[in-house]
Amino acid sequence: MNRSEAKPIVLVPACNVAINSHPFHVAGKKYLDAVRLAGCLPLVVPSTALDDLDQLLDMADGIFLTGSPSNVHPSHFDEAVHNPALPLDPERDALTLPLIRLAVARGLPLFAVCRGFQETNVALGGSLHQAVQEQPGLHDHRAPEGQPPPIAYADTHPVQVMPGGQLEALLGHSHIQVNSLHGQGVKTLAPGLRIEAVAPDGLVEAFSVIADASRFALCVQWHPEWQAAQNPHSMALLRAFGQACREYHGKRDQVHPLPALLKNDSLRDPET
Numbered sequence: 687m688n689r690s691e692a693k694p695i696v697l698v699p700a701c702n703v704a705i706n707s708h709p710f711h712v713a714g715k716k717y718l719d720a721v722r723l724a725g726c727l728p729l730v731v732p733s734t735a736l737d738d739l740d741q742l743l744d745m746a747d748g749i750f751l752t753g754s755p756s757n758v759h760p761s762h763f764d765e766a767v768h769n770p771a772l773p774l775d776p777e778r779d780a781l782t783l784p785l786i787r788l789a790v791a792r793g794l795p796l797f798a799v800c801r802g803f804q805e806t807n808v809a810l811g812g813s814l815h816q817a818v819q820e821q822p823g824l825h826d827h828r829a830p831e832g833q834p835p836p837i838a839y840a841d842t843h844p845v846q847v848m849p850g851g852q853l854e855a856l857l858g859h860s861h862i863q864v865n866s867l868h869g870q871g872v873k874t875l876a877p878g879l880r881i882e883a884v885a886p887d888g889l890v891e892a893f894s895v896i897a898d899a900s901r902f903a904l905c906v907q908w909h910p911e912w913q914a915a916q917n918p919h920s921m922a923l924l925r926a927f928g929q930a931c932r933e934y935h936g937k938r939d940q941v942h943p944l945p946a947l948l949k950n951d952s953l954r955d956p957e958t
């Protein structure tokens with residue numbers, strides 16, 4: 687396969703969980719399927735030494751930050767843990783927060799969902815409510831407890847799409863219905879972020895990174911990956927993300943050309 691036919695590679699940082707007391711790096715299948723729907727190749731990334739992040743980004747055409755039941759550790763926005771019963775994932779924070787800063791600096795296409803939305807805000811200098819539902823004037827944005835996924839991921843509230851932003855340009859609507867499965871939420875928005883959508887209680891539900899308006903750098907609090915193929919709004923976002931990754935892929939060859947050894951026939955598809 688020659689490079690122009692190669693699919694863009696999208697980094698998907700893993701979560702860290704214990705299965706039968708053994709540590710694992712994991713990523714939700716619905717997120718990886720969403721990256722495939724964008725026409726890209728997902729590459730799940732485990733905990734990585736800071737010195738190796740640039741090498742990872744040199745081979746990437748985009749980054750997809752997934753949701754997770756774990757919370758961003760509040761020490762990253764100078765707070766103590768509010769509810770110690772809720773799960774944390776400091777290993778994921780240690781990977782994603784610096785990775786996000788490096789990716790944004792490179793102008794790498796970035797699509798972030800739920801926890802990914804939250805960690806992008808924190809990585810760039812913002813802060814979070816640790817319990818949105820306890821804030822005066824804000825609603826409970828958590829999913830109903832103990833419900834099966836079709837109920838937990840069902841649309842539950844509208845969001846108002848800000849006029850003139852990336853999201854409006856992609857969706858062409860002033861309001862859309864979204865699902866909601868989060869207890870943390872944006873408290874202060876990081877510098878350089880543009881609000882793209884808000885919930886009826888005023889909570890920020892989407893933002894873009896203004897650094898390079900021509901590039902796709904969109905973060906949403908809801909879950910567009912849920913049954914994405916049947917959701918035209920989700921597919922519009924995924925297609926735009928995939929197109930941005932393809933454009934970056936083309937430019938990357940100029941910046942980081944494939945080593946000579948990778949240009950020989952050994953790359954040819956063994957089936958041909």
Ligand SMILES: N[C@@H](CCC(=O)NCCCC(=O)O)C(=O)O
Nearest residue numbers: 753754755756800801868869870
């Ligand atoms: N823990 C954070 C982020 C919530 C989140 O990402 N929920 C989705 C979890 C399951 C999935 O990956 O679909 C918060 O509570 O705000």
